[in-house]
Amino acid sequence: MSDVFGAVFSVYFLAQLVRTAAPYVLAALGGTISERSGVVNIALEGKLLVGAFCCAVGAIESGSATVGALCGILGGMVVGWLYGLAVLRFGADQIVSGVAINLLALGLTRYLLKLFYGSTANSPPAPGFGDSVWRNVLLYVVIGLVLAFQFGFRRTRFGLRLRAVGEHPEACETLGLSVLRIRWMAVLIAGGVAGLGGAWLALDNHAFVANMSGGRGYIALAAVIMGSWRPKYVALACLLFASAEALQVVMQVAKVPVPREFVQSLPYILTMVAMAGLIGRSRAPASLGKPHERG
Amino acid sequence: MLVGLGRGGQQRCTADVCIGLVFDVGGLGDKSFNDAAHRGLLRAKEELGIGFRYVEPGDGSDRESALRQLALEGNQLVIGVGFIFSDDIRNLAEEFPDTKFACIDYSATPGAEVPSNLSGLRFREHEGSFLVGALAALKSESKSVGFVGGMDIPLIHKFEAGYEAGVKHVCPECEVLSTYAGTKPEAFSDPIAGKELSLAQYNRGADVIFHAAGKTGTGVFNAAKSKGKWAIGVDSDQFDDMPCCILTSMVKKVDIAVFETVRDLVQGTFEGGVREFGLAEQGVDYVFDDNNRDRIPSEIRARVEAIRQGVIDGTIKVPSK
Numbered sequence: 001m002s003d004v005f006g007a008v009f010s011v012y013f014l015a016q017l018v019r020t021a022a023p024y025v026l027a028a029l030g031g032t033i034s035e036r037s038g039v040v041n042i043a044l045e046g047k048l049l050v051g052a053f054c055c056a057v058g059a060i061e062s063g064s065a066t067v068g069a070l071c072g073i074l075g076g077m078v079v080g081w082l083y084g085l086a087v088l089r090f091g092a093d094q095i096v097s098g099v100a101i102n103l104l105a106l107g108l109t110r111y112l113l114k115l116f117y118g119s120t121a122n123s124p125p126a127p128g129f130g131d132s133v134w135r136n137v138l139l140y141v142v143i144g145l146v147l148a149f150q151f152g153f154r155r156t157r158f159g160l161r162l163r164a165v166g167e168h169p170e171a172c173e174t175l176g177l178s179v180l181r182i183r184w185m186a187v188l189i190a191g192g193v194a195g196l197g198g199a200w201l202a203l204d205n206h207a208f209v210a211n212m213s214g215g216r217g218y219i220a221l222a223a224v225i226m227g228s229w230r231p232k233y234v235a236l237a238c239l240l241f242a243s244a245e246a247l248q249v250v251m252q253v254a255k256v257p258v259p260r261e262f263v264q265s266l267p268y269i270l271t272m273v274a275m276a277g278l279i280g281r282s283r284a285p286a287s288l289g290k291p292h293e294r295g
Numbered sequence: 296m297l298v299g300l301g302r303g304g305q306q307r308c309t310a311d312v313c314i315g316l317v318f319d320v321g322g323l324g325d326k327s328f329n330d331a332a333h334r335g336l337l338r339a340k341e342e343l344g345i346g347f348r349y350v351e352p353g354d355g356s357d358r359e360s361a362l363r364q365l366a367l368e369g370n371q372l373v374i375g376v377g378f379i380f381s382d383d384i385r386n387l388a389e390e391f392p393d394t395k396f397a398c399i400d401y402s403a404t405p406g407a408e409v410p411s412n413l414s415g416l417r418f419r420e421h422e423g424s425f426l427v428g429a430l431a432a433l434k435s436e437s438k439s440v441g442f443v444g445g446m447d448i449p450l451i452h453k454f455e456a457g458y459e460a461g462v463k464h465v466c467p468e469c470e471v472l473s474t475y476a477g478t479k480p481e482a483f484s485d486p487i488a489g490k491e492l493s494l495a496q497y498n499r500g501a502d503v504i505f506h507a508a509g510k511t512g513t514g515v516f517n518a519a520k521s522k523g524k525w526a527i528g529v530d531s532d533q534f535d536d537m538p539c540c541i542l543t544s545m546v547k548k549v550d551i552a553v554f555e556t557v558r559d560l561v562q563g564t565f566e567g568g569v570r571e572f573g574l575a576e577q578g579v580d581y582v583f584d585d586n587n588r589d590r591i592p593s594e595i596r597a598r599v600e601a602i603r604q605g606v607i608d609g610t611i612k613v614p615s616k
């Protein structure tokens with residue numbers, strides 16, 4: 001057991017924790033802004049995957065990790081736009097559309113991978129931001145985004161409107177706010193931020209691998225609920241899930257018997273506990289998941 | 296979901312002997328299993344004059360219908376690439392007694408009889424893993440080596456068991472660190488998890504890691520590169536994936552298994568039942584060529600080759616679990 005303590009209180013562990021948490025935080029911030037505006041975001045998984053793919057292509061073709069990250073953001077926004085088209089423009093069911101987007105992303109990335117690079121498994125190697133997570137510029141972008149979201153939600157006009165639209169769209173409409181416009185912005189920003197989360201995965205791995213998001217979008221969704229739709233708590237929930245995962249790795253290597261099934265289901269168990277109201281109060285935006293009919 | 300028939304401009308088979316093949320998830324271009332099976336067929340086409348066509352199923356459960364379609368088309372031999380086909384192919388073999396079937400990594404429900412027109416092709420992965428385990432231990436300076444598995448299932452335990460036994464065979468005091476990426480199929484395509492598992496092992500002192508984790512292995516190679524340590528590839532020669540850091544690869548000769556099955560069919564010596572490919576049959580091996588010759592000193596090479604002979608002779612017993 002002392003091995004585990006030694007390994008946990010080390011720089012390695014901290015770096016591992018940060019690397020694991022960063023994509024969760026990005027995806028979850030995307031989920032938060034979308035859901036605060038009243039649009040469910042089950043499509044996070046698809047945005048991560050498409051973001052990762054676009055990032056890899058951009059980075060490989062340009063030879064620059066920065067270009068790759070920008071391509072990842074763009075790719076995520078395109079998926080966000082597609083999702084917006086389905087649920088905002090045409091008022092389709094948000095859960096069904098989200099699942100459809102996730103399935104589409106899985107098939108499409110694999111198809112394009114084969115088309116571009118003749119492989120169904122992985123892309124050629126892509127550049128990254130180096131091996132040290134502390135010198136990775138994206139880490140500071142992630143921290144900046146958490147602060148910006150936290151501040152923006154509470155202190156800016158857009159944040160106030162966003163929250164109002166999520167709680168009571170009819171009242172906002174009466175006041176002359178365009179509910180759809182605000183939701184469109186939220187969905188596009190969500191796509192971009194989650195796409196950057198995918199870019200993190202691709203750059204960390206120096207390549208795109210088919211289905212590399214591996215369910216991280218769903219864990220991020222759990223973090224959104226666990227953090228009761230408030231950016232700083234959502235980020236903390238991501239850190240909590242990531243530390244459980246990192247601890248599991250350390251314990252496996254130290255040959256401490258832990259049932260992996262339990263650790264992997266931990267995010268979902270904690271989310272259910274949060275939903276049941278055992279840790280504080282977790283309440284969803286009132287209009288979440290309801291399509292808005294212009295009055 | 297639709298079955299993607301007739302991709303790549305495949306034409307109707309006009310040869311005397313026609314073979315149908317269904318790929319596993321990933322399909323053609325996976326740089327591993329499926330590509331190896333395809334190589335086996337291409338060689339058979341060239342040397343034996345057979346014709347073949349293949350189907351790449353999607354992620355859904357349309358594998359059975361793809362196999363059935365190929366059997367209905369009148370192919371003499373239908374091959375499924377991957378353990379996932381085992382039960383479907385066994386049922387179809389009973390339904391189409393005049394068609395021959397073969398399945399790579401065959402592992403049907405224990406106790407189920409193998410029909411006489413079905414050849415279940417299996418590999419003794421533990422024997423190949425035993426050799427790379429010995430190699431890893433002889434190469435290690437820290438007396439600590441690692442294993443990263445994909446999904447936590449009996450098939451992967453075979454690799455682990457052989458590897459660990461190989462390490463202990465040449466170095467009883469060496470430590471083997473062993474971790475798995477998960478308990479779901481995604482554990483085979485999660486390079487991020489593979490990297491974290493490997494970094495944790497390298498940080499704990501391991502200096503060689505063998506992976507049996509599919510695409511999760513990409514993460515193992517990335518970790519090897521960033522720490523300047525060794526990694527061992529699996530299934531096919533993975534040297535090109537990370538030329539700096541691949542010591543060798545434990546290869547499964549799926550192409551040889553496919554080719555020999557087709558040859559038996561052509562020569563009329565096809566036999567049903569489970570057929571195993573181990574070191575003796577050259578169905579498993581480790582890579583030693585111009586790429587990694589200077590990474591494996593001759594005394595290590597000689598020692599490992601002696602162990603190979605021992606396993607083939609039966610003087611060394613390799614555990615499979």
